[in-house]
Amino acid sequence: MRILITGAAGMVGRKLIARLAVGGRLNGRKITALDLHDIVPPQAPAMDGVSVALHTGDLAEAGAAERLVASRPDVVFHLAGIVSGEAEANFDLGYRVNLDGTRALFDAIRLAGFAPRIVFTSSIAVFGAPFPDVIPDEFHPTPLTSYGTQKQMCEALLADYSRRGFFDGIGIRLPTICVRPGKPNKAASGFFSGIIREPLSGHEAILPVPRSVVHTHASPRSAVNFLIHAAGIDGGAVGPRRNLTMPGVAVTVGEQIEALERVAGAKAVSLIREVPDETIWAIVKGWPTRFEARRSRELGFAAEKSFDEIIRAHIEDELGGKVPG
DSSP states (O other): OEEEEETTTSHHHHHHHHHHHHHSEETTEEOOEEEEEESSOOOOOOOTTOEEEEEESOTTSTTHHHHHHTTOOSEEEEOOOOOHHHHHHOHHHHIIIIIIHHHHHHHHHHHHTOOOEEEEEEEGGGOOSSOOSSBOTTOOOOOSSHHHHHHHHHHHHHHHHHHTTSOEEEEEEEOEEOSOOSSOOSOTTHHHHHHHHHHHTTOOEEEOSOTTOEEEEEOHHHHHHHHHHHHHSOHHHHOSOOEEEOOOEEEEHHHHHHHHHHHHOHHHHTTEEEOOOHHHHHHHTTSOOOBOOHHHHHTTOOOOSSHHHHHHHHHHHHSTTOOOO
């Protein structure tokens, strides 16, 4: 089996690669070749008996996608994109990367005449207010940000190209992935991770929105599980609606902080400083809150049951299983 991963240098991409490297298999099939692509050089894993090729460049550049799919991968994980805050701040870049790059990839596969499984990472940002208390699977996408609009357009392409048989696509609408390791990125949602990650490392964190904000989260560990499950799921069972809202844990920011105190104590919570940011608040208040995610659960997708579990997953995966004193 040959696998292509775009956005391979990103956080979720790196964790997916690490998971695939452990057993060298995807859904029971042996991996024979791995193509890794990003705008910056990805890191090659150590995988015995697996041919690993690194590709660097702009996916939207003429000819780039064609070169990337020339090896005819069996599975494509399309993770490449720029995050919400950056897409909102830089309109041209957002559309070039998130829409033009995706269409270039989809068209390259169509023109090459092979039909791989494509797993595309979409976002709950495709939904826009006003919202019901719990958003059902049938709720109509009406994004209120450029990022959400770009993702919705890609979802429509994925569904149409799958309908035409050009590939077998599954779009997974990720909740906010929390707790993200490493340094903060330009995502408007970055503070959801920051108010957990930074205090756990003994550093101050800024909270730019009210504690009453409700949001749905899943851990990086769950995000990788979603991707792997989507790569092997029966397309016939998914049906024509190829884009699925993933399950997650819906909590208020205040409940996030309460979970942090339960897991790491009051000292960690004392490092959170509330500094309102109108720019971030203007983006966040247009985001959805809670999801039914019935279809994805019935198809076997699963996430954590509590935010305490999400924090403990971060501690296990990133902090060696111990909360710093």
